[in-house]
Structures are given as C-alpha cells and as structure tokens.
Amino acid sequence: MTGVIRSNRCGTCRTRKVKCDEAKPVCGPCAKGNRACKDTISRYKFTEPKAASATPQSEARSRKTLEPCTEIAVLSSAETEDGGSFQTMRFSRPKRKPAKLPLGDPVRQSPLPRHPSFSTIETLQLTLAESFTYRSPGLRLSVIANYIIEIPPRIGHSVALDDAINCLVNCYTLVCHGSPPGLDPKQARLYTMALFSLQRALADPIESYSDNTLGAVTILGHVEVYGGGAQDARPNYIQHAGGAVKMVQVLGPKYFRSKFAKLLYVHSRQLSIAVATVRGEECFLHTPEWREISCTELIRSPTAWISDQLGRWMTAFPSLVKKVRHCLASPEDMDPIVILRDAQQLRRGFQEIAEFVEESMRNGIDVIKLPSAHSDLMTPIIYQYATRDLASICVNFWGFSIVLDTIMAKFMPPDSPPSVFENLRNRIISARLHIYMSYEYSEQFRPLGTQYMSAPLIMAYFGATNEEKIWSMHKLWDIGELVPRSKYIWGPVALEFISRYFIGEPVHVASGVMDQPNSYEVAFNENMRRFADHAVQE
Known part of the structure; x- marks a missing residue:
C-alpha cells in the first residue's frame, strides 16, 4: 500500500487541480462554476509493488501465506440494555495437509528421536x-x-x-x-x-x-x-x-x-x-x-476331523480301565467277557481312525520313510510326517491300540485259537515299533512341542524288552528336560508302575483306603512318592 492522499477534495476539483473548500453536498468552486461535483477520491492509493528478485526468504514467506478464515463459530453471546449484543467468536481456517516427502528424502528415513514405550x-x-x-x-x-x-x-x-x-x-x-x-x-x-x-x-x-x-x-x-x-x-x-x-x-x-x-x-x-x-x-x-x-x-481339514473323533473315543478309555481294575481286584464281581466285549467295541470305534492312519502310511505323501539322522540302532529307519497333527494322531492311535490289544489278550477265553493271541501279539509289537520310529520326527519341536510323544511311549513301555525300555526311558528324559526331577518321575521303577496302571494292573494300595472314593488316586500318589524316594536312594 503506497501513495497516501491526505486531501478530501472532490473529484472535479482534483481533476481541475484547483483548491476545494470541501463543502457538502456541492463544493463552492463547483457551485460557482455550475459544474457537477463528483465524489471524493479515496485517500488510499493501491499500486503494484516493485518486482523483487526471487530469494529463498521470499519463497518461504509466500508459502506461509494464511488461508482465509472459512469457519466462524459463535462461542457465547450477551445482550446489553440498549439492545446491543456482545459475541465471542472463533475464527478458524482449514488445516493444510503436510507435503508428502519422497521415499529417498533423508527426513522421512530418519528414526524417531524417542520411541513410545509399551504398556x-x-x-x-x-x-x-x-x-x-x-x-x-x-x-x-x-x-x-x-x-x-x-x-x-x-x-x-x-x-x-x-x-x-x-x-x-x-x-x-x-x-x-x-x-x-x-x-x-x-x-x-x-x-x-x-x-x-x-x-x-x-x-x-x-x-x-x-x-x-x-x-x-x-x-x-x-x-x-x-x-x-x-x-x-x-x-x-x-x-x-x-x-x-x-x-x-x-x-x-x-x-x-x-x-x-x-x-x-x-x-x-x-x-x-x-x-x-x-x-x-x-x-x-x-x-x-x-x-x-x-x-x-x-475343523478345517480331514486331519482335524480325525483328531476330533480320536479325542471323543479316547474319553471311553478310563471307564474300561476302571472295569479291568475292578475285575482283577474282585473277579467274582465282574464277568471277564463283559470287559472283552467293551474292549472290542472300543476297538471297532477306532476303525475309521485306523483306516485313516493306514491310508496316510500307504500313500507315500503324508508319511515317508527316511534313514535315521542319528544312526540309531533301535530305529535305523524313521517316519517323516507331513504335519505335527498327523504325527500326534498316529502315535496316540498306536499307543491306545497297544493298551486295547493287551486288555483283549488278557481277558480272551483260554480256549481261543492260538492264532488269535498271535495276531494280537504281532499288532502290539508292530504298534510299538511305529511309535519308536516316530520319535525322531518330534525332536524338531523341542523343547515345547514334544509332549505329544510322552503318553504313547509310556503305553509302549509295558511288555517291551529291556533294551526297548531303556531306550524309551532316555527318550522320555529328553522330552521332560525342563521338568524338575524328570529322571525320578520317569525312572525305571516309576515307568513300570505307570505303564501297568494304564492297563489296569493291580497296584499297591495303603491299608484302610480301599473303600474310599479316591482310593486309586491315593495309591497312585503313594506309589509315585515311594518310587521317587527309591530312585533318590539309588
């Protein structure tokens, strides 16, 4: 803004460049000369500024130009006695979006000076x-x-x-x-x-x-x-x-x-x-x-469905073991044929799972045979499974098959054909070998993911040879490497007791607790404590 004009002469006098008395509505010189008195020219004269050279400072000032206020809000209003009013207003303008920096810009790649802490x-x-x-x-x-x-x-x-x-x-x-x-x-x-x-x-x-x-x-x-x-x-x-x-x-x-x-x-x-x-x-x-x-x-896969079915059928196992213990403790109160029939019925319930396991072993995709990486004399050939869930299904099926076949062989009528006993014995040996061949695959899930092998190894412990028992015991120690005193809990005496416990073999029960509802639980804890103390003394 330049050229401030201090005179209020009318437009006619200013054009004629004569003195004006600034009278209203018609000044004196215009009235004397009978001329039209034009409006007063504004005292402010706006001209274009001189062209300036482009400098970084001028560019920065041009970028800082404020946007016009487009949002006006009345915060409060108060009226006066003479009819006026006072209003408190807030003027705001839209926020300017930050400029997007290129990917290679050093400002964008620089780390935060202070990272926020997590709760x-x-x-x-x-x-x-x-x-x-x-x-x-x-x-x-x-x-x-x-x-x-x-x-x-x-x-x-x-x-x-x-x-x-x-x-x-x-x-x-x-x-x-x-x-x-x-x-x-x-x-x-x-x-x-x-x-x-x-x-x-x-x-x-x-x-x-x-x-x-x-x-x-x-x-x-x-x-x-x-x-x-x-x-x-x-x-x-x-x-x-x-x-x-x-x-x-x-x-x-x-x-x-x-x-x-x-x-x-x-x-x-x-x-x-x-x-x-x-x-x-x-x-x-x-x-x-x-x-x-x-x-x-x-359930999102056939393996998940079979795993669900296996879990549902396994819930019938404790009832069968309870009947076996009762029959062995009181033979006159329980007919062995009833136990044999229940075991055979549970074995038929596993039939669909057995077919799934056999198909997985046969197709050459889900389960393949490989030479042992550890040159183990017990298992020179091992199983490599497609998934850990499939391995868990197979070993648990074989473990429960060992228990069921053992119970059926125990309560089979003595006059049964020898081929029946031979068939059960061969199935037990085959299932035990399958469990042993599956152990090396589980080692890739150490130390947190090998627990699914513990129960099958314990079930396979009963009836195994001394060499197989020692091998199983050391593998259980590897599985329980994080468990305190695992070598005592899974020692040779304790494993012999636990494996017999799974098939309903007689256990040592303290006097006076046989009639209690939790007699077998008391017996289990007492035997485990006794075996642990025996292992410590040795």
Whole structure:
C-alpha cells in the first residue's frame, strides 16, 4: 500500500487541480462554476509493488501465506440494555495437509528421536504374536495348544489370565535363552503371583465361571510341565489339570459356545482322560450330553476331523480301565467277557481312525520313510510326517491300540485259537515299533512341542524288552528336560508302575483306603512318592 492522499477534495476539483473548500453536498468552486461535483477520491492509493528478485526468504514467506478464515463459530453471546449484543467468536481456517516427502528424502528415513514405550498388556500381546511366527517350530508358543492363539485379544480383561500369561511368557523367554526356569527367582515370584490371582478369581462368583479363569488354570499346568512352577520334588501338573477338568465339569456342556471356550473344551479331553485314569473313575466327557458338543467351526481339514473323533473315543478309555481294575481286584464281581466285549467295541470305534492312519502310511505323501539322522540302532529307519497333527494322531492311535490289544489278550477265553493271541501279539509289537520310529520326527519341536510323544511311549513301555525300555526311558528324559526331577518321575521303577496302571494292573494300595472314593488316586500318589524316594536312594 503506497501513495497516501491526505486531501478530501472532490473529484472535479482534483481533476481541475484547483483548491476545494470541501463543502457538502456541492463544493463552492463547483457551485460557482455550475459544474457537477463528483465524489471524493479515496485517500488510499493501491499500486503494484516493485518486482523483487526471487530469494529463498521470499519463497518461504509466500508459502506461509494464511488461508482465509472459512469457519466462524459463535462461542457465547450477551445482550446489553440498549439492545446491543456482545459475541465471542472463533475464527478458524482449514488445516493444510503436510507435503508428502519422497521415499529417498533423508527426513522421512530418519528414526524417531524417542520411541513410545509399551504398556505391560501391549508387551505381552507383542511377545505372544512374535512367538507364533518364530523360526524354530519348537519355540513357538502356539505349538503347546491351539487355544493359545486366541489369548492375545483377551489380555487386559482378566487379572488371573494376565498373570498366568506373564508367568508363561517369562518361562518361555528363559527356555529360549537356554536357562532352566526352575532356577530363576523372577519366575518363582511370577508363579506365586499367578496363584494368588487365580485364588481371587475362583473366589469371585462371576469370575470363577469365566473362560478366562479356565484358561488361566490350564496355562499354569503348562508352566508346570516346562519347569516354571513349583520348585519341590513333585510338580503340580496333575493338580492344575484336575482343577481345569473340575471347572469344565462345573460349567456344563451348554457353556461351551464361543470359539475360545470350545478350544479349551477340546484341550480338556486329554486332561480329563489322564485325571480320570489316575483317580480310577469314568470320564464325564463320555456322557451323551458332552459328546453332542459340536466343534465343526474348529475343523478345517480331514486331519482335524480325525483328531476330533480320536479325542471323543479316547474319553471311553478310563471307564474300561476302571472295569479291568475292578475285575482283577474282585473277579467274582465282574464277568471277564463283559470287559472283552467293551474292549472290542472300543476297538471297532477306532476303525475309521485306523483306516485313516493306514491310508496316510500307504500313500507315500503324508508319511515317508527316511534313514535315521542319528544312526540309531533301535530305529535305523524313521517316519517323516507331513504335519505335527498327523504325527500326534498316529502315535496316540498306536499307543491306545497297544493298551486295547493287551486288555483283549488278557481277558480272551483260554480256549481261543492260538492264532488269535498271535495276531494280537504281532499288532502290539508292530504298534510299538511305529511309535519308536516316530520319535525322531518330534525332536524338531523341542523343547515345547514334544509332549505329544510322552503318553504313547509310556503305553509302549509295558511288555517291551529291556533294551526297548531303556531306550524309551532316555527318550522320555529328553522330552521332560525342563521338568524338575524328570529322571525320578520317569525312572525305571516309576515307568513300570505307570505303564501297568494304564492297563489296569493291580497296584499297591495303603491299608484302610480301599473303600474310599479316591482310593486309586491315593495309591497312585503313594506309589509315585515311594518310587521317587527309591530312585533318590539309588
């Protein structure tokens, strides 16, 4: 803005360049000369600025030109006595979008000066998500159980579940670094904290019926298996497993509707079978209302469907073992033919699974034979499976086949043809060899993913040769490398007792407890304690 004019002369006088008295509406000179008095010319004269050279400073100033205010908001308004009003207004202009930097711009590639810190919940979620994609399959937390994948979105909604996951993650971190979890003081502190949180959740009338609490109990059982739990001589895995099974039974079959709840239900089958077998009772999951639970949304392949069918039929196993023990303890109260018929019926229930296993062994794609990488004299030829789930189906089928064939041979009428006994004996030997040939494949899932081999190896222990028993015992020690005192728990005497326990052989029962409801559970614990003490003395 240049050329400020200070005079208020009319336009006519300014054009004639004469003095004007600035009278209104017609000035004196225009009235005297009878001329039209034009309007006063503005005192401000706008001219174009001089052309300036383009400099970085001028370009910067041109870029900083403000946009016009397009948004006006009245914040408050007040009226005065004379009819006026005062308004508080807010003027705003649209925000200018930041300029997109090219990919090669150094400003874009420079790191943040300070990264935001993660909360405890975000850290747990990130650790779990990273563990699912770990390069080594044996160090993936998802290899423990399928329900682990559904845990990250649930973190932060249950204190019991958060503390249990925190305990499991710390145990997992120690395992990845090659440190024994049982010797870490932080792990002991986290485990104690998880137990206290679980006790408070179980005391709450609402939280105790939550699937998050059920997940916390199950997770602490895994912590015990991998050596991150109690530091005494006997792990508390069976206590946590029994607690999880009891919660499933209390919740009832109508509770398991969500995907996470059904995954916990499927996982609880194995726990319920182990607990019912130890306690000498029938498995409640074998009742019709529990068998009607549909898991179709969890089945995405034929292998998953066969695995579900195997789990459903395995729930009938504790009932058969209970009858065998009762018959051997009181032969006059139980007809052996009844047990033989039940064993044969359960064997026919496994027929579809047997056909699936035979087809997988025969097609040359799902299972192939390879020479042993360790030059093992026991298994010079090993099995390489397409998936870990397929390997778990095969070895568990062979393990239960050994138990069923052993029971059938025990209760077969003495006057049966010798070929029947020979056929059962050959099937037992063949199944035992299949389990041995499947072990080397499981080593790629160490240390977290080899637990599926423990039960089949124990089932194959009964009736094996001394050389096979020693081989199986050392393989079980490798599987339980993280479990405290695993060489005592799976020692030669304890394995002999446990393998006989699976087929219903007589066990040592303390006097005065035979009539108690938990007599077999007391006998199991007493024998395990006695065998552990015997191994320590040796």
